[in-house]
Amino acid sequence: MNRFDNTSKQDKEGDNDARGNCTKGNKILELDLDYLERGGGGTLTVGGAPSLEPSPDSLDLVKVVLLGAPAVGKTSIIQQFVWSDFSEEYVPTDRKHTFYPSVIINEHLYEVKITDVPVIPYFPINSYYEWAHYRFYGLRSATAYILVFDLSNVETFQYIRTLRDQMVESRDMRNVPVLVVGNKQDLLCSNTPSASSGLQQLAIAESACGDSREKRRNIVNLVRKHWKCGYVECSAKYNWRVIAVFKELMEMIDALEWSGGGRSSEPPPDSSAGGSTQENRCVIA
Structure with missing residues (x-):
């Protein structure tokens, strides 16, 4: 049984150990994960707040860093996942922001540190360059990376x-x-003119869409076959497959935990087995 338990916490400025509680009104909001992945509406079930929180010392800390070109939607993806919130106004990320959701997958609890950083011109080649130019970003010590590009502007890849x-x-x-994420799926060929606007303009637009689809196929082939990385397309604006992004990443991390011998008692439970009838759920506290 896979279940996401997002207890949203955001660290205070300076990324010290003091963490502020960013919960939404101390309510439990249960979201049907499968329903959200299909792009359904946000039907919520509200209940009481949990009486106890698990100690951070008892959790496996997973450090995830999102990287990408300017304006590809890195911050929007995080905010949709943690807060189910989206802002139409573009505000460039000018400093590091850190979020601490808790995730349960395959009956194993992880504390996830999601770091949103300003656009970096290069990845630090050693610890000295990281300390000099990206102090406290945690780029070289990350457990996993999410690399985001804009599907409507494949040059950002x-x-x-x-x-x-x-x-x-x-x-x-x-x-x-490493998970590669193509964001802004909602913008793909959305500006194609109608036939009434002129056959020439329509032909140009359809040709551009064809070129874009070919580039996307090449990207998927490169990422999956040559990089051996995961790949997900989503829309942060409409919260389409945003949960699938983090579900895919956590399944990759959890698989490494099992293959690395971190848990030796039993194999991971098979969510497709007939004995489990409970649907996947995302619980935000």
Whole structure:
């Protein structure tokens, strides 16, 4: 049984250990994970707040860093996942922001540290450069990375391609999951003119859409076959497959936990087995 338990916490400025509670009114909001992934509405079930929180010392801390070109929607993806919130106004990220949701997957509890950082011109090649230019970002010590690009502007993929090459050259990426996310799926070919606006304009628009689809196919092929990385397309604006992004990442991390021998008693439960009838759920406290 897979279940996400998002107890949202955001650290205070300076990223010290004092963490402020960013819960939404101390309510439990249960979201049907499968229903959300299909793009359904946000039907919520409200209940009482939990009486006890698990101690952070008893959890496995997973440090996730989101990277990408400017305005690809990194912050929007995080805010949709943690708060189910989206802002139409674009505000460039000018400093580090950290969020602390708790995630349960395959009956194992993780505390996830999601770090949203300003756009970086390069990945630090060693600890000295990280300390000098990206102090406290935690770039080289991340457990996993989410690399985000804009599906409506595939040129933004080149930024994460260069960044990923630098990561491979500068740190040991074995057992470090990398998930590539194509955001803004809602903008794909949305500006195609109608036939009434002119056959020539329509032909140009359809040709542009065809070129875009070909580039996307090449990206998917490169990421999955050559990089051996996960790939998810989503829309932060409409909260479409945002939960699937973090579910995919946590399944990659959890699989590494099992394969690495961190848990030796039993294999991970099979969510497709007939004995389990409870649906996947996301619980935000």
